[in-house]
Amino acid sequence: MTSxxxxxxxxxxxxxxxxxxxxxxxxxxxxADTAARYHKMLGEESFFLTGTDExxxxxxxxxxxxxLAPKEFVDQISEKFRALWPQLLVRPDRxxxxxxxxxxxxxxQVLQRLHEKGDTYFGEYEGLYCTGCExxxxxxxxxxxxxxxHGTEPERIKESNYFFRMSRYQQWxxxxxxxxxxxxxxERYRNEVLGFLREPLEDLCISRPKSRLTWGIELPFDKNYxxxxxxxxxxxxxxxxxxxxxxxxxxxxxxxxxxxxKDILKxxxxxxxxxxxxxxxxxFQHLTVHGYWNFRDAKISKSSGKPVGTxxxxxxxxxxxxxxxxxxxxxFGLDASFSVDAMVKRINSDLANDLGNLFSRVAKLIGDFFxxxxxxxxxxxxxxxxxxxxxxxDAPDWVAEHKWNVLLExxxxxxxxxxxxxxxxxxxxxxxxxxxAAGNVLYNxxxxxxIAAVSLHPIMPGKMTELLxxxxxxxxxxxxxxxxxxxxxxxGAAMQKGDALFPRIDEAALPALLPEFxxxxxxxxSPAPKSEVPLLDIEDFRKLELRSAVVxxxxxxxxxxxxxxxxxxxxxxxxxxxxxxxxxYSPEQMIGKHIVVVANLKPAKLRGExxxxxxxxxxxxxxxxxINLGEAVPPGSSIS
Ligand code: ME8
Numbered sequence: 207m208t209s210x211x212x213x214x215x216x217x218x219x220x221x222x223x224x225x226x227x228x229x230x231x232x233x234x235x236x237x238a239d240t241a242a243r244y245h246k247m248l249g250e251e252s253f254f255l256t257g258t259d260e261x262x263x264x265x266x267x268x269x270x271x272x273x274l275a276p277k278e279f280v281d282q283i284s285e286k287f288r289a290l291w292p293q294l295l296v297r298p299d300r301x302x303x304x305x306x307x308x309x310x311x312x313x314x315q316v317l318q319r320l321h322e323k324g325d326t327y328f329g330e331y332e333g334l335y336c337t338g339c340e341x342x343x344x345x346x347x348x349x350x351x352x353x354x355x356h357g358t359e360p361e362r363i364k365e366s367n368y369f370f371r372m373s374r375y376q377q378w379x380x381x382x383x384x385x386x387x388x389x390x391x392x393e394r395y396r397n398e399v400l401g402f403l404r405e406p407l408e409d410l411c412i413s414r415p416k417s418r419l420t421w422g423i424e425l426p427f428d429k430n431y432x433x434x435x436x437x438x439x440x441x442x443x444x445x446x447x448x449x450x451x452x453x454x455x456x457x458x459x460x461x462x463x464x465x466x467x468k469d470i471l472k473x474x475x476x477x478x479x480x481x482x483x484x485x486x487x488x489x490f491q492h493l494t495v496h497g498y499w500n501f502r503d504a505k506i507s508k509s510s511g512k513p514v515g516t517x518x519x520x521x522x523x524x525x526x527x528x529x530x531x532x533x534x535x536x537x538f539g540l541d542a543s544f545s546v547d548a549m550v551k552r553i554n555s556d557l558a559n560d561l562g563n564l565f566s567r568v569a570k571l572i573g574d575f576f577x578x579x580x581x582x583x584x585x586x587x588x589x590x591x592x593x594x595x596x597x598x599x600d601a602p603d604w605v606a607e608h609k610w611n612v613l614l615e616x617x618x619x620x621x622x623x624x625x626x627x628x629x630x631x632x633x634x635x636x637x638x639x640x641x642x643a644a645g646n647v648l649y650n651x652x653x654x655x656x657i658a659a660v661s662l663h664p665i666m667p668g669k670m671t672e673l674l675x676x677x678x679x680x681x682x683x684x685x686x687x688x689x690x691x692x693x694x695x696x697x698g699a700a701m702q703k704g705d706a707l708f709p710r711i712d713e714a715a716l717p718a719l720l721p722e723f724x725x726x727x728x729x730x731x732s733p734a735p736k737s738e739v740p741l742l743d744i745e746d747f748r749k750l751e752l753r754s755a756v757v758x759x760x761x762x763x764x765x766x767x768x769x770x771x772x773x774x775x776x777x778x779x780x781x782x783x784x785x786x787x788x789x790x791y792s793p794e795q796m797i798g799k800h801i802v803v804v805a806n807l808k809p810a811k812l813r814g815e816x817x818x819x820x821x822x823x824x825x826x827x828x829x830x831x832x833i834n835l836g837e838a839v840p841p842g843s844s845i846s
Contacts, residue, residue: 214245214252215458219466220259220302220442223283224268227290228514229544230467230499230506233532237496237608238465239296240533243664244605247686253458255446256291257302258284262435263337263414266421276421280305294516295525295667302446304423304438312445313438314426316485317412321427325371325484331411334360338509340435341473342411355469356509368413368431375480376407382479388492390475391607392539395468395495399475410477412437440478444487462490471495494608497541499532506544519549522719526666527553527708533610533665546723547829550711556614557708560621561658564628565673568651569703571644575637580652580677581645582697587627590650591692593620594657598690601661610665617661624654652677653695660689669707676702714791714799714834717824724824751806752822752845753777754835760793763813771815772796776805777842784817790830800835802845 218234221227235256242254259265260280269279280303288301302309320326333342338356342363352359380403383389383396390396413431414422422432443464447455466474479489498505506514519528531549534556536542572578597616604613628651636644656679663670663684674681678699717724759773763784770793772783783803787796802822809818823832 211249211251213457213461214242214250215447215462216241216245216252216254217443217446217462217464218256219470220257220304220439221287222262222264222508223258223260223280223287224264224508226283226508226515227287228506228508229501229516229519229532230514231287232290232294232516233499233536234465234467234496235291235296235298236294236529236532237610239294239298240529240610240664241463241465241605241608242297242299243667247664247684247689248602248605249685253299253447254297255300255302255443256296256298257300257442257446258287258304259435259439259442260284260303260305261422261432261438262340263419263421264340264435266419267337269421277305290516293520293525295529300446302442304442306445308448308451309442309445310423312450313423313433313441315450316441316444316481317433317437318426319485320370320481323484325374326368326412327371327409328366328368330364330366331369332362332364333411335363336360344408365415365418367411367415368425368428369409370412370437370481370484372410372477372480373407375483376403378483379403379476379479382483382489386489389479389489390493390495392495394539395471395475395493398468398471402472402476407476410434410437436473436477437481440473440481443490460488460491463492463494464490465494465496467496467498469498496536496538496608499536499544500541501544503543518720518722522716523549523553523711524669524708526669527557529665530557530614530662534614535611537611538608546716546720547713550713550716553708554710556618558706558710560618560625562706562708564621564625564651565655565676565707566703567628568648568655569676569701571633571637572648572652572701573703575641576645576648578700578702580695580697580699580701581649582642583649583653583693583695584642584646586653586692587650590620590624590627590654593623594654594690594692597657597661598687602686614662614665617658620654621658624651624658627651627654649695649697652701653692656695657690657692660684673707676704712834714795714831715836717831718833718835749806750804753803753805754839754841754843754845755781755801755803755805755821756841757796757799757801760796762788762793763815766813769813769815770796772821774801774803774819774821775841776803776819777840779842781805781818782816783819783821784812784815785821787821787823787830787832791832796832799832800837800839800841802833802835 216238218238221231238254242252245252265280266276269276272279284303291298336343336353336356338353338358343353343360383400387396390399412434413425414434416430416432419432423438425431425433447458449455464474474493482489500506531552534552535548572580597620601613631647633644633647636647656677659670659673671681678696753776755774755776757772758775761771763769763771768786768788769784770788772785774781774783804820807819809816821832823830
């Protein structure tokens with residue numbers, strides 16, 4: 207039976223399995239997951255497809271490098287992608303692999319149809335092939351003879367192949383975009399596609415001779431050839447909803463939105479719609495394109511050698527905070543810069559301070575003065591009520607347009623307005639004179655927290671489920687307009703403060719926890735910076751005695767704005783260290799830090815104070831961070 211609910215079908219690119227997942231691939235997938243969750247909450251039925259792209263030269267070469275048969279290799283890497291998604295709270299409805307038998311049948315069926323329609327021909331071709339892109343690049347697209355995306359020289363290939371008559375449909379597609387501009391968005395990418403279409407389109411080479419590549423889907427009309435990897439890959443969007451098996455696929459297809467980054471705009475913005483049209487399929491609703499995540503000004507990618515894995519970030523920040531940061535920080539359509547510093551600032555200010563603290567403070571007062579039960583409400587606060595109503599009516603548009611940074615900023619404005627209301631109403635002192643009024647303030651704050659949690663749930667499903675369950679809210683399923691109505695928090699329900707929802711992150715501890723994000727330069731493409739420091743013999747290095755220590759007291763040294771005098775405990779023994787950290791840390795901030803000290807330095811006098819060692823810190827640009835080992839390491843431990 208077909209459901210009458212409005213449908214939403216969202217896809218991510220299917221990722222190449224030539225190496226592991228990273229922040230960039232995680233981003234698009236979290237985005238699709240979030241969009242699917244919001245659409246469900248908005249009363250639609252959603253289907254979210256992701257998967258892996260497993261054929262082609264690039265994969266065959268990666269498998270060969272590791273001495274594995276292609277299938278063995280793709281099974282291993284595809285599994286890594288599949289296993290990562292639950293860790294990122296990503297729940298696809300289907301994980302498609304281009305090596306799935308059902309997908310292969312769809313590809314062959316569509317190829318056969320185009321062949322019968324006369325949209326393919328056999329001919330000779332000579333061109334410049336970039337294996338990184340898995341496509342021929344035109345001379346014009348190259349920069350200094352190299353692929354602009356991969357920095358490699360494409361290979362000149364001359365061979366007989368099958369071609370798809372793309373040029374036949376160039377004018378049709380141009381007219382379609384002009385009549386339906388929202389089909390490619392944001393506008394800058396639509397303009398880019400229109401730019402491609404202003405030049406004459408070359409026909410697309412859609413085969414590879416088996417004499418050169420066997421790792422692909424065989425052409426149904428010539429067994430000496432396999433199909434070109436993009437032709438195979440793009441069709442996943444149809445096989446993923448079971449095209450060819452019954453008729454449920456059509457209703458999903460009519461509501462399809464593809465999410466991609468700008469690197470694969472041409473195959474999605476030119477080849478794909480023309481393939482669809484030639485094979486008599488309707489066109490997707492939207493091709494929605496985002497920018498790149500960069501790290502130190504270069505695109506994060508599998509081949510860049512940059513720190514790119516999500517695992518260390520999940521370990522240190524937790525999955526909900528990672529999802530929040532990625533969606534909050536990128537302005538959709540533009541590039542964004544990834545840095546641990548930006549992440550900490552965002553988490554500490556928005557999540558730990560604004561949201562987490564509000565929850566703790568409200569729950570604590572309800573615990574102290576109302577027996578841990580949400581008090582009765584008398585009247586909503588007008589400002590909070592209005593802001594929540596505006597959020598309820600505006601958010602669906604921001605979701606539809608992928609304005610995630612705007613949506614999150616508005617939710618945080620609402621949280622900050624609630625903090626101001628809490629501060630100015632001072633319920634901790636109001637309880638002394640008017641319990642009913644104090645109870646009403648706390649009810650309003652609890653209700654605002656509930657509404658914020660509902661609106662943040664698709665982005666931080668783990669922590670928002672926890673927040674809501676700590677206030678006795680059933681969380682199986684929300685429906686936006688009813689769940690966002692003011693006044694649903696239940697008076698009398700238990701409110702449990704519990705541990706901090708988002709513990710504050712100690713910035714100073716991060717260089718030790720995430721060293722890969724702090725090392726000076728890990729770009730494998732650029733030569734290692736020349737060291738000015740003479741090379742050390744290992745024996746010289748062994749002479750250093752590095753020990754963990756805890757700072758027990760700290761004070762400024764008069765007359766110096768750079769130095770602090772520290773008393774440290776190195777496992778029972780006390781030492782005094784004079785350290786040049788005063789411009790970065792106050793004495794209070796240093797106390798309690800578990801630091802690394804060079805313990806066998808000859809004592810020296812600095813500004814009249816004896817210094818019996820040195821502490822280790824990381825310095826870059828205008829920043830300095832003392833290496834903080836964390837409380838688990840006992841003072842006096844030797845560091846090797
Ligand atoms: O292109 N910033 O696969 P792929 C943002 N198999 N997003 C990024 C990113 C970054 N630094 N790096 C990667 C392919 N992505 C083909 C697709 S689809 C029919 C076939 C994300 O593994 C982004 O979504 O190279 C980008 O479009 C995609 O990964 C490319 O993944």
